Amino acid sequence: QVQLVESGGGVVQPGTSLRLSCGASGFTFSTYAMYWVRQAPGKGLEWVAAISHDGNTKHYADSVRGRFAVSRDNSKNTLYLQMNSLRAEGTTVYYCARAQGGSSWQFDYWGQGTLVTVSS
Amino acid sequence: QSALTQPASVSGSPGQSITISCTGTSSDIGAYNFVSWYQQHPGKAPKLMIYDVSYRASGVSNRFSGSKSGKTASLTISGLQAEDEAVYHCCSYRSDNALEFGGGTKLTVL
Numbered sequence: 001q002v003q004l005v006e007s008g009g010g011v012v013q014p015g016t017s018l019r020l021s022c023g024a025s026g027f028t029f030s031t032y033a034m035y036w037v038r039q040a041p042g043k044g045l046e047w048v049a050a051i052s053h054d055g056n057t058k059h060y061a062d063s064v065r066g067r068f069a070v071s072r073d074n075s076k077n078t079l080y081l082q083m084n085s086l087r088a089e090g091t092t093v094y095y096c097a098r099a100q101g102g103s104s105w106q107f108d109y110w111g112q113g114t115l116v117t118v119s120s
Numbered sequence: 121q122s123a124l125t126q127p128a129s130v131s132g133s134p135g136q137s138i139t140i141s142c143t144g145t146s147s148d149i150g151a152y153n154f155v156s157w158y159q160q161h162p163g164k165a166p167k168l169m170i171y172d173v174s175y176r177a178s179g180v181s182n183r184f185s186g187s188k189s190g191k192t193a194s195l196t197i198s199g200l201q202a203e204d205e206a207v208y209h210c211c212s213y214r215s216d217n218a219l220e221f222g223g224g225t226k227l228t229v230l
Binding site for chain 1: 154156158165166167168171172177178209211213217218219220221222223224
């Protein structure tokens with residue numbers, strides 16, 4: 001069955017960096033676009049980044065463009081999110097998600113999320 | 121503030137039907153059929169319920185249906201059940217290769 005497992009979250013100070021990973025299994029990872037979505041406690045969902053199946057095309061939300069970088073290693077079935085210059089935005093859960101139908105900007109499977117806390 | 125506008129809360133009794141609206145612009149809902157709905161129970165990851173405006177995701181009950189008119193998408197749940205109590209998020213592709221979510225609607229089953 002399809003599984004997405006995020007890791008790499010933690011507590012960091014403003015201005016520092018963190019890299020999240022998302023391990024995928026149960027499907028042909030290299031044929032699916034992948035996404036990162038985040039959510040502050042009690043708040044709505046916010047799209048963060050998108051990457052095409054081959055990693056050649058990437059898109060970012062305005063709020064993270066220039067600070068975050070999405071990448072993937074299809075040989076390792078793993079998606080990454082490099083987060084630099086983190087802002088003191090409190091606690092946020094970061095989810096990775098798979099594109100429904102391969103490339104549709106809709107998400108048919110989500111990971112369980114990894115918690116990132118940026119605080120001084 | 122979210123780009124797509126949803127009511128903060130809706131409620132209904134078991135067996136009743138409810139509709140959650142999601143209003144966008146001519147650059148998102150009004151322009152594309154990449155409209156999806158997600159159900160989220162407390163402490164859980166979101167779950168895809170509806171994609172491409174009106175298609176039910178695999179395994180989703182036919183009590184859930186989606187539609188769109190102009191810049192407004194809607195999710196209707198018929199025959200409300202206690203397990204439907206959750207937060208529902210709408211989502212739409214936007215013209216500049218971006219994605220917009222609504223603020224989420226908390227459904228209470230009375």
